[in-house]
Amino acid sequence: MALKIFSFLFCFGWVSPLTLSAQSLHLSAVGETEDETRLLDSLAYKMLFEDFKSLEAEAENIQKTLSHLGYLESEFINLQKDNDSSFIATYKIGTLYKKARIHFNAGLNRKILKLVSNTITDNYFEVDVSKLETALDILNAEISNNGDPFSTLQLINIKKSNAILYADLNVEEAQQRTIDTIIVKGYDKFPKSYIKRYLKIKPKRPFNLKTITQKTEALENLQFASQIKNPEVLFTKDSTLLYIYVEKQKSNTFDGFLGFGSNTETRKIEFDGYLNLNLINNLNYGESFRLLYKSDESEQKTFDVKIKLPYLFGTPIGAQVGLNIFKKDSSFVTTSQFAKVDYQINPQNSVALGVNILNSSNLLDNPTATINDFKSRFNTISYHYIKPQRLDKLFPINFLFDISAGSGKKTIDRNDQFQSKFELNTFKIVNLNIRNSIYGNVSAAILNSENFLENELFRFGGINSIRGFEENSLIANVFAVFNTEYRYKVTNGLYINSIIDLAYYENQIITTKNKLLGLGFGFGVLTQAGLFKLNYSNGSSENQTIKLSNSKIHISLSATF
Structure with missing residues (x-):
C-alpha cells in the first residue's frame, strides 16, 4: 500500500508542472520584416500569461511602447491564435521620429x-x-x-x-493666482514675523507651491518649532488659502556641570561648576534669553546675561543686548556690555553690527603694573552661520561658524590707545556612518594693543575650552584651541568619545608662548532628565609631562523643557 502511494506522489510530481505549463499562454510579437521583429524582441516584453486578458493587454502595451520610443506611425495590426496556448501579435513599425x-x-x-x-x-x-x-x-x-x-x-x-x-x-492660461491668506495649523501662536521674514512667504505674491515647499523646509532649522507635513493650498473662486502645518518644540535648556580635581599646591580636592539657563520663544515671539553663572576653584566668578529679539516691529532687523560681569578673587572686576543689530539673510546666515563697552576696576589695595582701572569701547561686525541636524537628538547641530571683529580704543587715566579684536568659534561634525562621527572645534581670539593689562586679556581653559585644565586658568592676548572627538554611538541615546585637544597661546605681559595638550575620554547618555555627560581628561604643556594628579573629571547635565 505504501509503495502505491509513493508511486502516485512521484507521478503527480512530474505531471503537475507539465499540466501547469500547458495552461500558460505564450505571446510572440512580430513585425512586417525581420528587422522589425528583432526590434520588437529588443523591447523585452512579457511573454507568458495566466489568462488571455493579460496577454491581450500586453499586446496593446507593446504598441504604446513603440509610440513612446518615437515610432509614431506604428500600428497594432492583429492578434492571431497559433495553437491552443500560443498567440502571435503583428505590428507595423513605421518611421522612427527622434x-x-x-x-x-x-x-x-x-x-x-x-x-x-x-x-x-x-x-x-x-x-x-x-x-x-x-x-x-x-x-x-x-x-x-x-x-x-x-x-x-x-x-x-x-x-x-x-x-x-x-x-x-x-x-x-487661467487667471493667475496669488496667496491671499496664510493659515498656520498646529501652532496657532507661531510668530507671524517668521512667516514673512524668516520663511519669506508673503501675501499677494504669485502662488508657487514648489517654492513654498522649499521655503517651509527651513522650519527644521528652528529650535522652537518644526514642520508636521508639507504645506497645502485651498483654491476658492476668488481666493487662495495657504495652510502651513507646524508644531511647537521643547526648546528651553538648563545645564550645568560639576568638576573636581587635585590642587597641586594644597594637594586637596577642589570643586568648580556652572549653571546655564536658555529660554527660547516662551513669549511666542521667537525671542531668546540666556543666563550663565560660573564659579571655579580659582575664586573666579562669571555672571552673563544675553537677550535676543528677532524681527523688531515686523522688520528684518533684530536686536541683541548683553551684560557680562567677571570677578577675579580680590584682584579686579570687569563689566562688559554689548548691543547689536542683526539682519537675517536667510534661515542659516545672519550678519550684525554692534558696540561693546568694557569697564574694569582694580580691587587691590596696592596698585600693580599689570592690573589697573580702564575703559574701552569697540565697534564690532560679526557673521553667524548654523546648520542643524534635527533628527539627531544627541548632536542637533552639524555645523556652526561664528566670527567677529572689532576696533576701538582703551582709556587709562585719560590716555587713549587704539585696539582691535578678532574672535572665531566654529565646529563641524563629520558623520562617517550612522554610528561613527568625528567632531572638530576651533576657538581663537586675538587682541592687538600697544600694551596689555591682565584684566583685559582673554581667559580660557576647562570643559568648554581645552579640557584637562582648570576653568579660565589660562590668560592670553592671543590663543587658539582645537578640540577633537571621535564619537561612537552605542545606541541612539548613548555614545562614547575620545578627547584630543590642542592649544597655543601668547601672553605678552609675562612674555610667554606655550603649547598645550589635553587627552581623555568620555561618554554621554540621554536620560529622562536630559543629556548626562562625563569627561575624564588630563592636560599638560610642552615643558611638562602628563601627571595623573592633574586629571580633571567633568560632569554635566543638560535638560530640555
Missing part, C-alpha cells in the same frame, strides 16, 4: 524651457520624441507653480517630415 520641434509664442517664459531642452531659439525648442511626454508634464508643472495652477498644455498643428515631429504649443 526629434520633436515645438513652436511656442513669445509670452512663454523661456527660463522654464531650459528645464527640458538644450536647443532653444526665439520661437521653438527641440526635445527627443521619447522624452516629449515627460517634457510637457514638467512645463505644465512649472507654469502651475508660477501662479497658474489651472493652466493646460496642448500640442496642435502636428506635422511629420524627414523623421522630425513639428507642432505648436498651445497654453490655455
